[in-house]
Amino acid sequence: MKSHSSTLLAEVRTFRQNHPDVRYVDLIALDIPGHFYGKRYPIEMLEKVAAGSPLKLPQNAVLLGVQGGLFKIGDYCFNDGDPDANRRLVPGTLKPVSWESQPLGQMLITSDDTEAPIEFEPREVLAKVLERLHHKGIHPVVAFELEFYLFDKKLADGLPQFARDPLSDDADDQPNLHIERLSRFSDVLDDMAQTAKAQGIDITVITAEIGPGQFEINFGHLDDGLRAADWAALFCRSTRGVALKHGYRASFMAKPYLQYPGSGMHVHVSLYDAAGNNLLAAHQQQPLRHAVAGCLELLPHCMPIFSPNHNAFRRLGGTVNAATRASWGFEDRDACVRIPESDPRNLRIEHRLASADANPYLVLAAILVGLEHGLEAKREPIAPLNDDRSSGTDFPVEMLDAVRAMQHQAVLRDKLGAEFVDVYCENKRQDHLAFQQEIHAREYRWFL
Incomplete structure (x- = not known):
């Protein structure tokens, strides 16, 4: 000490x-x-x-x-x-x-x-999961990817406005993946990247995403899961601050526009032993299949973590690359669990279901518990989407159903901690009920 x-x-x-x-x-x-x-x-x-x-x-x-x-x-x-x-x-x-x-x-x-x-502190929950894995000789390497939207700094009647193109002063209201958008917004994006690096965060790839004013930032791979989650949390804080300084509003809200793609938190995870061997690649990748099966089995019970609020559930289904069922596939962005093409050394899963505004400590903890459970249970997964486009299992798409599915799940209570699960579920239940305690103008239009 x-x-x-x-x-x-x-x-x-x-x-x-x-x-x-x-x-x-x-x-x-x-x-x-x-x-x-x-x-x-x-x-x-x-x-x-x-x-x-x-x-x-x-x-x-x-x-x-x-x-x-x-x-x-x-x-x-x-x-x-x-x-x-x-x-x-x-x-x-x-x-x-x-x-x-x-x-x-x-x-x-x-x-x-x-x-x-504090048993229900998010960082403590992840720390306990990582400590248990290390004792079992499992050493995760993790990288986060975060999507976010830029809006005009001023809201219009409480609603977001499209970010203004700094070159033309027109609204950036066209969905596209064009590289030119990176150039038009280079001042604010470069400041975001440099500020993140000053926070010790390893920023790698910057992408213009499909939604108008939507971008994605990738972080470097880390063999320290706590630090990887720290990076994701700190990036959200600094990015919001930098955006305001430039006259924008940055938001990691899961689904700000119904007609455009939502923002996700993608997490890449590979598992190594103490000698640096990729555990998922052993025995003709059989452990990879077991790990995928564990993730998919627990996924429906982790929905309050992956979709932590009412708006986050709006992101699921109906838009590009947002799964509606627990599924997996090789090089398939429609899957919740994607296996990117890689050599055996870098074989990993990409977990794509969480929304960008989810808690990164808890998201990573839930993913790691799924992988751990799969390696222990040694079950075969359902068919990948590459073999069957209808493959998948249902998961809750409303918060109260999701909370019920999570609260009494034995594996989660054991591996995330029963006290945390009870506290977290009640927090989500109360937040959801509080959200309902306001009558929207639409209700008057429909029912008055």
């Missing part, structure tokens, strides 16, 4: 030397819906925390709903006295914030690896 503190202290002191104008640092963590919460610390106090002073925040901040409210979940929030819980600084994440009007820093915090981790 002493060496750990000395490393953190050196990181803070180096940051202060390199950024003498920064007076405050945001200490941030991701809650269940995938929003950052935290506190703004004076840089002098951060140095004390790095040296070993306690860092405490309310435990129940993790339980916040989408709108920031607290729900009664068991005894949490209203019958537990709202206790504090210890957090720790995540080494290597203290970085400058360039999109604010004043010099600022930010640093990730977490309860994992503390004396009393």
Whole structure:
């Protein structure tokens, strides 16, 4: 612990030397819906925390709903006295914030690896899954891909407007994959990429997607699953900030337009042993088939994680490359689980079902549990789409059905933690019910 503190202290002191104008640092963590919460610390106090002073925040901040409210979940929030819980600084994440009007820093915090981790904190859930896999000699390598839309900064009666083409000042309202869109929006996209790199994120490929104003960013592969999820979370935060600085609004909302494709979170995962051998490629790729079968078996029970809100369910089906059933296939983007063409060393799955606004820690945890379950159960998967275009199993397409499918699933309760599953399902149930507590103008048009 002493060496750990000395490393953190050196990181803070180096940051202060390199950024003498920064007076405050945001200490941030991701809650269940995938929003950052935290506190703004004076840089002098951060140095004390790095040296070993306690860092405490309310435990129940993790339980916040989408709108920031607290729900009664068991005894949490209203019958537990709202206790504090210890957090720790995540080494290597203290970085400058360039999109604010004043010099600022930010640093990730977490309860994992503390004396009393919060069982339902998303980062802790993933940390436990990764630790268990490592003990079994399984070492994942992970890469995220995130799609998002650019909108005009100003909303029109609460509705998004197409981003303005900076060259013509016309609305970018034409769906296309043209490379020219990257050129027209190069200023903001380049700033997003450079800002992400300043956060320590390895940005690779940038793609203009099909939807108007829609783009995709790919990240490099990592043998540290926690860090890979950190990258995805931090990228969302920095991208929103950079977009506002350029006069745009960036959104990872799953389905902002009914008539255009939604935004997804694609996750590439390969599994290696301690010697660096690809476990999925062994024995004529039989473990790959078992892993796929496990993912597909658990997928219908993980829908509240992959589609975490009402809007995310709108993304499923009816548009390009959005599956309506749990399916798999080789080089097939209509499948939930795609097997990209690769050599045995790089053989992997690409999990394509999650929406872009899903919680990256929980998405990765759910995928890894599916792979782990498949390797243990050793079952054969259903036919791939390459052999049968109708192959697939149904999954829930409404939140309350999805919550019911998740809450009592034995494998998830065992491998993600029963306390997490109960808390998460109740959080999603309460968010969904809260969403229904507003009468839309359409109801008056239809029924008044």
